[in-house]
Structure formats: C-alpha cells, structure tokens
Amino acid sequence: MHLRIPLAILSAGLLAGAAYAQPARPSDPQIAHIAYTAGQIDIAAAEQALAKSKTPKVRAFAEEMVRDHKAVNVQALALVKKLGVTPQANPTSAALSDEAKAKHAELGRLDGAAFDRAYVANEVAYHATVNGALSGTLIPSAQNAELKDLLGTGLKLFQEHQKHAEHLAGELR
C-alpha cells in the first residue's frame, strides 16, 4: 500500500515527463542516468540487507543483487565513456532516489523476519517498476544501439531478479 504513491510518482516522471517541463521521451544521457541510478539503488538496498539479515536465503539473494547490478553498472559506465555521453540528472532519477531513501529509512526500523519480508516484498515491487520503465519507456526511447542492447540485457536481468524475489517472498511467508 505504502508503495503505491511513490510508484505513481515514478510512472508520472517516466510517462508524462511534460509535467516536469521536459520532453516525454528521455534522452540517452537521461536514460543512462536513470538506468545507473536504478542499479545503484538496488545495490544499496542489498547492502542494507547484508548488514541486517541473518537469513541465508535472503543474504544469498542480496549478494546476487550486488554482484549483478555492479556488473551492469560497470558496463554502463564503460559504454557512456566510450560514447562520450555524460549521464544527465533528471526528475525520474530524482524520484527513484527519493523513494529509495524513504524505503531505506523504513526498512532500517525493522529487524529479523519483519525486515526480511519487507526487504523482499520491496524487491519484488521495485524490480516490477523498473521492468515497466525499461520496457515501456527507456528501451523504446534509447537512440544508441549499444545503449539499447545493454538496456535489453538489463531488462532480462531485472525480470530474473523479480522472479527470484517473488519465489523468495513465497518462501518467507
């Protein structure tokens, strides 16, 4: 329930960018910034889980998130460097970061099984949101073929993570 509003803000940022006085279609520098930010957010969430959770399955999941998202972001940085593109801050990235900050604080107040459940539930919701943004907006908007290709790999990865998180959520119930 708590997730609904921030997700709506994110969707608004992605789908109706005009409200923020920017073109509806994000530019490649903006897309790169959004994709990188999305990965960094999930790494930070996983690091919080690794600091707080003692559940082996949750820890293994968090380790996978850190490993995979770091790998994509290393690739993303290498690509923007190669293309001479400077990732550009934008309202969607900002909305993602604000939402993540609030969620981090909220999860910080939980411990044990309550933390595990809340972390994994948020991972399901977060990956679903990013998947929607990638397939609905970011990939179709990307102009550079290599960026589009990397985002496509990122989408497959996020979809796998969402499935993994859903499976894990079922196990923790």
Next chain:
Amino acid sequence: MDHQRRLVLLGPALVLISQAPAAAAPKVHTVRMAKMVFGPAPTGVRVGDVIEWVNADIFQHTATARSGAFDVDLKPGAKARTVLRAAGVVSYYCRYHPGMTGRVVVAA
C-alpha cells in the same frame, strides 16, 4: 620450452581429434552463456561426450542439471567441462537466473 610444454598438454586432445571419425570417440561440445541466455544447445551428442560451458556474459551464472547430474558455477569469463554419462534429455538452467534454461538430447 613453453611452447613444447603446451604441445605436450595438447597431446591427448590431438589424439581425440585424430580419432574423431571412430564412432566411440567422445566429442567436446560448447555451450556459450551471454546476455542472460544459454546459446544454442549442441546436436549429435552421445553418452561420454563433454559439454564445455563458457560464460561469456558479464554476470555470474551456473549450468545446473535438473537431474542433479552436474552443477557448475561460473564467474564472468570462466569455463568448465561436464561429462554426459547417461542417455536421455538433459534439462539445465542457471540457479541465479532460473529463466535461463536449455536442454540437450544425449544419444546412447
């Protein structure tokens, strides 16, 4: 010196290649992982053949048989070999990314 040593190491492989026409000689088949998918499964696979799993992706993956016959965990750039010891259909997947799947038919 180094070159010679490499040739010595290659010796057994060269023997296998030279015997390839003989029906019983095991073959090495390659399955490449890249961009979150397993590459095409090899065909004409027989019991005793080897699959070399090559992780050409930027992510860590496993090649895990549903039967439990093998389970190799590969960091990006790593490769490993598994021997197919029984005839039948071998289904495999990646434990980290279970949507990555494949199957190979192993003939007796």
